[in-house]
Amino acid sequence: MASTQFGAYLKARRAELDPATMNLPSTGYRRVPGLRREEVALLAGISVDYYVRLEQGRERTPSAQVVEALAAALRLGDDAREHLFRLAGLGPRARAAGGLDRVDPSLAALLAAWPDNPAVVYNRAYDVLASNPIADILFHGWAHSTNLVHVVFTDPAARTFYRDWHEVARNTVAGFRLNHGKAPDDPRIRRVLAELLAASPDFAELWGRHDARGKALESKRFQHRDVGPLTLTMQTFDVRSSPGQELVVYHAEEGSASSDALTLLGALAATRG
Secondary structure, three states: OOOOOOHHHHHHHOOOOHHHOOOOOOOOOOOOOOOOOHHHHHHHHOOOHHHHHHHHHHOOOEEEEEEEEHHHHHOOOOHHHHHHHHOOOOOOOOOOHHHOOOOOHHHHHHHHHHOOOOOEEEEOEEEEEOHHHHHHOOOOOOOOOHHOOOOOOOOOOOOHEOOOHHHHHHHHHHHHHHHHHOOOHHHHHHHHHHHHHHHHHHHHHHOOOOOOOOOOOOOEEEOOOEEEEEEEEEEEEEOOOOOOOEEEEEOOOOOHHHHHHHHHHHHHHHHHH
């Protein structure tokens, strides 16, 4: 049957829902996990036939009201709801980057002014466009790649470096999927996607889940070859002057072992710099 990204996303999302938590009967044999098509249609207040056509790609022009009803029925968060609207052709496409990605000099200077906090700026394809010296030391000089998706999925050392690799991998793909939905025609995003689908079965499996969500406040646990274990909190900011760029700043809890390790990383950065 014909399919679309919109239909594939609907199918993936209903597979993640537990009928019991949706106040739906959970008795009877279910061939697939999650909700049945008719259950989603019931919750969204649309006909089963129309929902089937949407999921199979035979109906490609749902109204905003239908998409909103589906988002509510599937209990989508803000990022996932926005992604669904974009897939339906009802959300604005992201502005194309003008020429090569460039980091504003004032932002680059700000990164350099944080000697004790690793900070990076990356684009929609997760290419690192700027980083400060302590971030360079944290990520081992970007010896494998300056693309964060490649670092996670194609660097043999990644599963040691990221102590919670599976969680990092899921979040990385979900963020990359969200960016792909914003700018599906971006040549760099398409190139990185093709590279990862060919190079990493783990990436391909997670890509097939259709998770889409942006970065938020979170912690990451690292195992650094020079300073040992670190637990760092991430703050992520959109760079409003350059749509598509994001700034990530890492910091450690004051007085913690991770803070001591981060201080040592800063000393290494200053020495090697």
